[in-house]
Amino acid sequence: MSEKAGAAVSRDSDDLYERLKAYEGLAAATSGVGKDIVNEPMIRHWCEAMGDTSPAYPETAPPTMLQAWTMGGLSGHTDRSSAYDELFGLLDGGGYTSVVATDCEQEYLKPLCPGDRITFDAVIESVSARKTTKLGTGHFVTTRMDVRANGELAGTHRFRILKYAPARQKPKVQRPRPVINRDNAGFWDGVAEHKLLIQRCGLCRTLRFPWLPGCNACGSQEWEAVEASGAGTVYSYVVMHHPPFPAFDPPYTVGLIELAEGVRMVSNVIGVPYDKVRVGMPVRLEFLRVDEDWELPVFRGTGS
Structure with missing residues (x-):
């Protein structure tokens, strides 16, 4: 021009x-x-x-x-x-x-x-x-x-x-970033240190995930962060085939993981063919580097 x-x-x-x-x-x-x-x-x-x-x-x-x-x-x-x-x-x-x-x-x-x-x-x-x-x-x-x-x-x-x-130019392929705010910043700080942090209510001691400003059991806004062990099982899952997105390689498995501590979180299930994932499958936490400056908590299948 x-x-x-x-x-x-x-x-x-x-x-x-x-x-x-x-x-x-x-x-x-x-x-x-x-x-x-x-x-x-x-x-x-x-x-x-x-x-x-x-x-x-x-x-x-x-x-x-x-x-x-x-x-x-x-x-x-x-x-x-x-x-x-x-x-x-x-x-x-x-x-x-x-x-x-x-x-x-x-x-x-x-x-x-x-x-x-x-x-x-x-x-x-x-x-x-x-x-x-x-x-x-x-x-x-x-x-x-x-x-x-x-x-x-x-x-x-x-x-x-x-x-x-x-944009007319094809953007660099990159995994989407989560929205980080004052309510969940501590969780992502933990991920950067290879820690999976969940919240524990300071009043009734109920564990919760995802991070919230108040307890959904008693309403207290007092809480502390505790590190999860990383062990869990597949509570439910879906296999994503469509729509395709350049940062992902379908088919891949998105699981609802029940942690050993009793709370659940959504993440990818890796290390197992998508058609071999099953409800109740044991999984173990890993941290996957998706690009030069970003890691995500994922779960590797460990067998039945």
């Missing part, structure tokens, strides 16, 4: 960004109403799926269900604003036609209880300047949703996506 053409592209990008910024602060959804009141069956299904056995549920809903009560399902919602559609139209028109969710943040202000009627409003909180990522170049769009229970603010949900133009 010539210097003149490059300058023209830069000007067009700057002009588009100014138009995108004008949508900050505008409504993304107004007067939204949850399709269902907070109810025990949905709470029970969520807790079963998450393995959460806290006695607090279903008298109250798990706080992390905050967004679930606002979802429109397959039929969607009719309360999305024209500003939100216009913003996405501008991004599509600028060539940023692909989309990927990047992260979300939630704040909890009051518990939700069965019978609560959920309403919500959402605002386009920010649109970033053009960013270049491994996926491609685009703009991050953050929306903030205020969720109310019977008219009282119960929490906020920030959701961030990247609208991008796919």
Whole structure:
């Protein structure tokens, strides 16, 4: 690209960004109403799926269900604003036609209880300047949703996506990185030292995995990290054949491993042909280097 053409592209990008910024602060959804009141069956299904056995549920809903009560399902919602559609139209028109969710943040202000009627409003909180990522170049769009229970603010949900133009160059093949935050950083620090760390509640001494800020048995936020022995068995597993992804070599086995300590974690089962993995198979922890600066805990089959 010539210097003149490059300058023209830069000007067009700057002009588009100014138009995108004008949508900050505008409504993304107004007067939204949850399709269902907070109810025990949905709470029970969520807790079963998450393995959460806290006695607090279903008298109250798990706080992390905050967004679930606002979802429109397959039929969607009719309360999305024209500003939100216009913003996405501008991004599509600028060539940023692909989309990927990047992260979300939630704040909890009051518990939700069965019978609560959920309403919500959402605002386009920010649109970033053009960013270049491994996926491609685009703009991050953050929306903030205020969720109310019977008219009282119960929490906020920030959701961030990247609208991008796919990179033309084939990116370097690399295993996806986990999202590391203040709640799970200690686990990944342990992995870097070849330790598999699980949490133990400081109050009721219940072991838990994955890492959480509070105990799902008693609710205490006091905890300590303990090193697992690395022994375990295959509790369940799936064999991945599709979709193909350049960083992986299908078919491969993803197992739900029950550690000797009693907690379970998801990881790859290695050292055994995918069609020979069985429920109850003993496994032993290893650390697999997947690239020059990243290792992951995996489990090698040790025979029946």
